[in-house]
Amino acid sequence: MPHLYLVDGSGYIFRAYHQLPPLTNRHGTPAGAVYGYTAMLWKLADALDKAEGPTHLAVVLDKGSHTFRNDLYDKYKAQRPPPPEDLIPQFPLIREATRAFSLPCIEEEGFEADDIIATYTCRAVEAGWDVTIVSSDKDLMQLIQPQVDMLDTMKNERRGAEYVQTKFGVRPDQLGDVLALMGDAVDNVPGVPGIGAKTAAKLIVEYDNLDAVLAAAPDMKPSKMRDSLIEHEAMARLSRKLVALHTDTAVPHTLDELKLEGIPPEPLRAFLEDQGFKTLLSRMAAHAPGRETADPVAAAVAVAESDTPDFIELPPIDCGTYETVTTLDQLDAWIAESHASGTIAIDTETDSLDSMAANLVGICLATKPGRACYIPIGHRSSDDMFGEVPPQLPLAEVVAALRLLLVDPGVLKIGHNIKYDLNVLIRHGLDVTPIDDTMVMSFDLDAGQSLAGHGMDEVAHAVLEHTCISFKDVTGTGKKAISFAQVPLPEATRYGGEDADVTWRLWTRFKPRLAYEGGSRVYEMVDRPLIPVVAGMERAGIKVDRDHLSRLSGQFAQEMARLEEEIQAEAGQPFQIGSTQQLGAILFDKMGLKGGKKGKSGAYSTDVTVLEKMKAEGVVIAGLVLDWRQLSKLKSTYTDALQQQIDRQTGRVHTSYSLTGAQTGRLSSTDPNLQNIPIRTETGRQIRDAFIAEPGHVILAADYSQIELRLAAHMADVPPLRDAFLRGEDIHAATANELFGEVNRDTRGRAKTINFAILYGISRWGLAGRLEIDADEAQAMISRYFERFPGISAYINDTLEGVRRRGHTETLFGRKTWFPQIKSPIQHVRQGAERAAINAPIQGTSADIIKRAMARMGPALTEAGLTGTKMLLQVHDELVFEVPESEVEAAKPVIERVMATAAEPAITLNVPLAIEIGTGASWGAAH
Incomplete structure (x- = not known):
């Protein structure tokens, strides 16, 4: 019996592109996707030839981006980003590669590849043929029937009706109705708001088809779902048309013309020779798969062919x-x-860690492993008075020569912490794009795996087993230390060249792993697009009122002096409050208070947990010390330090953001650290009042409201919480009503504490401490919470089971966080890992969403003509902007829309993301 194989070529193209490094053919044209596509098509044909393979075969591709579906709905696929710039010139070569295999390459203007596949499938079935669709696309699963199955070559898995039933809960012929109800964020198919995959499947199972569901909606029990079905009936019917596969597309070949006659040597040989694909040419000669690992391109293609x-x-x-x-x-x-x-590593050498103040000393380039150079620019003699300046090119000439290279879209620039280099280079007139960052890659692959961190020295040692030349080896230490600008050129070349060489080598290890270990999604969709955005925010900085800070420092000093008197009065003697050893002796030896525990040093522990416990027990001196410590920290970290951190040239403070500083993916900031300013205290507000807008501008603060609770309601599937958010209710009041049966100030406050504490995996003793109740009562509250919200309990159990099995958690965007201590035999270590693991998917997804909002914000503001509105800060769930007074009202809805839809189209949440926006002359006033 004839057996037709229909290959979804588009899936092969993007798989090849994302799994191979950016290669070029012998003409200098990008060809990584072409090479990978050719290798995978070869592998498929070879595997099918050895098995009971097809009698007929065709490769089907998309002709263009505009189809009849765009005429039906102008927003169809509107949110899809354009293809990567280096992939666009490869599309014609991929078509040429298909035809070189002497295989039909079918595409039709105005139709998608899916419609062509559907047309051929129906014609083959009518003729009594068997059909196998080589794809994993869910839309094509609508075609599965007794004579039709699908082959996922990624997993080497055949899929029939049972697979669709298991995955979607319906028959293949009902799948289109499910897709119409749930919508598709990737293709921007609207669906019916509030209806996800499970609800859609349940409705179709109950009513059999979409028409019956919509007809029955008015008679359904009153609910949000019923109202949504009635209100969005037209959109549901439109969505059904959008997901329906057309089976009467005009196709260029008859079924018989798709007969597979084998792969003749020509024109395949000519194509491989023209592209310079030597490894595949050698396979033709040997008539068997083989590898030439001495050829980097040959080794690279192995990524597309193997499971690791x-x-x-x-x-x-x-x-x-x-x-x-x-x-x-x-x-x-x-x-x-x-x-x-086509791919270079780049690194800058400077005389400072501060990218806003650093002078450019030299630039390092590497074009492949082992091939690197150092371009000195700002070196001077080690003897500033009489020494001779070493030979080097003038800065202006180097900038002019490198400018076109560094913005060439056909040349990928790799850096390790390239954000620093971007800021240094752009200050000297050099923009850099496109980019990859091996430090961010390392973080996206191995966050939590190692305590060593993701710096070059640590990663080179762990991944390449190489010990890098240390900075102090070339500059010295202590009083004899010199600036890098004074390092002799031979030593500077060895040090700088190694930086670029190692970066290139790390990229060859991380880039393939991203695809195979599931890291590509978070790297490409979240972190890499954010790098230039964060660099721009660092350069923008924010204005600070020095006089306000000076006044606050004086006030804090007076308040600290008052607290010192009270503390020493409680202690009955003067002592150094900042000395933990003296404080421990006062509390536990002199005053005889309970709870004193000595560490290995012999001194008592007086950390915050010890003092907070004592404060809860009514020990006055403990509360006073906590207040003193907070003021001391805020004074030294902010009101004193910020005055010294104001840039002399810009008059602004420029914090430095790290994309790899927090294990869950949150951004962290240093110099100054803006994450630790108290959020809800008067003292914290006073400090935020020091961050001000330029004249004629205001500060706008946009904050996600209860985003982690909203994500918990979605990820744990908690209907009461989800419905409360959909109705816009006070979530803590709703929880209080569920737990205690009444809502008042006390029960709401307790519900709020429980809501957040549960998500952080709090223990009975931890909750008891926060609510100031005994452990048994706290356990009863936790048990009641899980009874009322079983989804939360299931989420926690599933998360812990998963992390124990896999070693890591994942966010909705695929960000992995590793927990090597999850099986520790030490109880408190293991329990600490468990608490962190429970929260990591939720907090990490929150971080991913705000990062996506940040990456999209600039283009959205520009498109709206709001060129004066600048994003300055990101702190936890909040974005801070400086906005011209004339743009405020126009900027608010743009900022709100970008933040509210940041998860889309990759993720469709079943709860809305709410944004709170405030404005004022200062950051504090904007709240």
Whole structure:
């Protein structure tokens, strides 16, 4: 019996693109996706030839982005980003590759590949043929029937009606109705708001089809779902048309013309020779799969063929081979080599860790492993008085020569913490795009795996088993330390060249792993787009009122003096309150208070947990010390330090954000750390009042409201919480009503504490301490909470079971956080890992969402003509902007829309994201 295989070529293209590094063919054209696509098509044909394979086969591709569905609904696929710039020139070559295999390459204007596949499928079934669709696309699963199955080559898995029933809960012929109700965020199919996959399947099972569901809606029990079905009936019917596969598309070949006659040597050989694909040419000669691991391209293609990535073989690191570039001819040669390579590593050497103040000393480039150079620019003699300046090119000439290379879309620039380099280079007139960051890649793959961190030295040691030249090895330490600008050129070349060389090598290890370990999604959709955005926020900074800070410092000093008197009066003697050793002796030896525990040093512990417990027990001195410590920290960290951190040139404070500082994916900031300003205290507000707008502008603060509770309601599937959010109710009041049967100030306050505490995996003793009740009563509250909200209990159990099995948690965007201590034999260590694991998916998803909002904010504001509105800060769930007074009212809805829809189209939440926006002359006034 004839057996037709229909290959969804578009899926192959994007898989090949994301799984291979950016390669170029012998003409210098990007060809990584072409190479991977060719290898995968070869593998498929080879596997089918050895099995009981097809008698007929065709590869089906999308012709263009506009189809009849766009005419039905102008927003169809509107939110899809355009193809990557380096993929666009590869599409014609991919079509050429298909035809080189002597296979039909079918595409039709105005229709999607799915419609062509559906048309051929129906014609083949009518002719009595069997059909296999080579794809994993859920839309195509509508075609599955007794004579039709699907083949997922990624998982080497055949899928029939049972698979659809298990995954979606309906028959394949009902799947289109389910998709119409639930919508599709990726294709921007609207569906019916509030109806997800489970509800859609339940409705179709009960009523059999969409028409019956919509007809029955008016008679359904009053509910949000009923109202939504009635209100959005037209949109549901439109969605059904959008997801329906057209089976009468005009196709260029008859079924018989798709007969598979084997793959003749020509024109395949000519195509492979023209592209310079030597490994596949050698396979043709051998007539068997093979690899030439000496060829980096051959090793790279193994990524597309195996279940685990094979890495290219790296030559030994030899820092003596790096070149010092001191002439324009040398520089021009390196620029030409960089263009030909298509992928370069870049690193800057400066005289400061502060990217806003650093002088550019040199630039390092690497075009492949073992091939690197150092371009000195700002070196001076180690003897500033009489020494001779080493030979180097003028800054202006280097900038002019590198400008086009660094913005060439055909050349990928790799850095390790490239955000720093972006800020240094743009201050010197050089923009850099497109980029990859091996430090962020390391974090997205291995967050939590190692205590060493993701800096170059640590990662090079862990991944490459290489010990890098340390900074102090070339600059010295202590009084004899010199600036990098004074380092002799041979040593600077070895050090800088190694930075670029190691970065290139790390990229060869991380890029393949991203695809195979599920890291591509969070890296490409969340973190990589954020890098230039955060760099821009750092450069923008925020204005600070020095006089206000000075007054606050004086007030805090007076209040600390008053607290010191009270503390010493309670103690009965003077002592150094900042000395934990003296404080411990006062509390537990002199005053005889309970709870004193000595550490290995022999001193009593007086950390915040000890003092808070004592304060809860009514120990006055403990509360006074906590107040003193908070004022002392705020004074030293903010009111004193901020005055010194105001940039002399800009008059603004420029915090530094880290994309790898918090294990769950949240941004962290340093110099100054803006994450630790108290949120709800008067003291914290006073400090935020120091952050002000320029004249003619206001500060706008946009804050996600209860985002983690909203995500918990979605991720744990908690109908009472979800419905309360959908109705816009006070969630803590709703929880109080569920737990205590009444809502008043006390029960609401307790419900609020419980809502947040449960998400952090709090123990009975922890909750008892927060609510000031005994442990048994706290356990009863936890048990009642889980009874009322069983989804939360199931979420916690499933999360812990998953992390014990896999070693990591995942956010909705696929961000992995590893917990190596989850099976620790030490109870408190294990329990600490469990508490962190419970919250990591929720807090990490929250972080991913605000990051996506940040990456989209600039283009949205620009499109709205709001060029004066600038995003300055990100603190927890809040974004802070400086807005011209004339743009405030226009900016608010744009900012709110971007933040509220940041998860889409990748994720469709079944609860709304609410945004609270305030404005004022200062950050404090905006709240």
